[in-house]
Structure formats: C-alpha cells, structure tokens
Amino acid sequence: GDSVTQMEGPVTLSEEAFLTINCTYTATGYPSLFWYVQYPGEGLQLLLKATKADDKGSNKGFEATYRKETTSFHLEKGSVQVSDSAVYFCALSGPGYSSASKIIFGSGTRLSIRP
C-alpha cells in the first residue's frame, strides 16, 4: 500500500541555519504530496502541497519539490527561526485529491531551533 517515510528526529539547529527534512513515498500513480506542521498545543496545519510532478510548493519560506523520479518531497528552508520549532509531517493522498480524500502521514520530525 501507499506509504510515506521521513527522516527521524529530533532535529536541532541554530537560528538562521539551513534546514532539510527528507521525505520519500511509495504510491501508485501520481499522488498529491503535503507537508503539515504541528506547533505545540495546536492542531496540524497544512504548510504546503504539490499535486503533480515537478511542482514546487512553498509557504512561509519553506519549499518542497515533487520529484517523481526519486519519489521524494524534501522540505527545505534557507534560514530557520526559533518560531519554526514544531513537528513536521510529510503526507500523501491519492490522485485527484479533494478535501474529502484520505491522507497518509509519515511519522513526523520534531524540529527545535536554538536562538
């Protein structure tokens, strides 16, 4: 079945460092890919998404590119801030995504940023 694998945390970085969180997936066809973020005490929020190969999702300085050839959707940010400390989840949904589609999540990566 479909699945998502992301790098284990926790990841600890200094402020203004470059961030990469790796994510690879297994799926039939062309899934839609997502990154969700969960801040302490809050629900998951959609950070960015890409629905077809070579699409780049971006938001709040974060970026991820849908790579069909490597089945990857790595999350990157050029300069992290303390406020980026959270748990990040890579996820996928089947082709033809709608808000009523099932989402399959990775295990989450906890990110801590030191001032």
Next chain:
Amino acid sequence: GAVVSQHPSRVICKSGTSVKIECRSLDFQATTMFWYRQFPKQSLMLMATSNEGSKATYEQGVEKDKFLINHASLTLSTLTVTSAHPEDSSFYICSASLIAGGPLKGNEQFFGPGTRLTVL
C-alpha cells in the same frame, strides 16, 4: 476561519467505561470528517471516515463496535470509545473537510488539536 475544536482536550477514565470525544467545525460545514489515532513518536493512523448522515467507513483492523462514530450534523462528529482498556490510551485527532463554495479554501482538511485519552 476554518477552526476545528475537540472536546475534551484530555480525559482519564477507568477501564471498562465508555468515553465520548466531540469534533466540531466552528465556522464552516463539513460533509466529511476523519478520525485519527496517534501513538507517541509515531504517525497519525487513520481510523475511520465519517460522512454526515451515513455510516462511517472504518480502516482495516479498526473495530467498529469499539470505536463508535456518529456524524449527526455538518458541524459535529463524535467518537465513542466503548469499554475502554489501557491499550486504548492514545491521542485522538479529528479533521474536517471544507465544503467548497464558501469564503474559505475549499480543498483542504482542517485538524483539531487532539484529545489525550488515558485509561487506567
């Protein structure tokens, strides 16, 4: 906008009792709501999909008689853990899908903050 609430946020109960968890979409209507379970340091596992006015669809391995789901209105879904046991202790999260056509984004699920269940 697009806020989903869960109640209670935390509950402790005795083994053998039943616990009800509510999931509400506060400022939008949702035809579909999802229930997830999250174990420590693990991913969210989809338990069931509930559609307003119809029976929930459960994922393989989830006991429908143990985890009763009711989606009685476009803004409320409930999960009842019946005859709870310590192994049911977990973090339960719901999400709601926005009906397209409103003022908010129409192709996204919105997640509640979760409910921590501890069964003694």
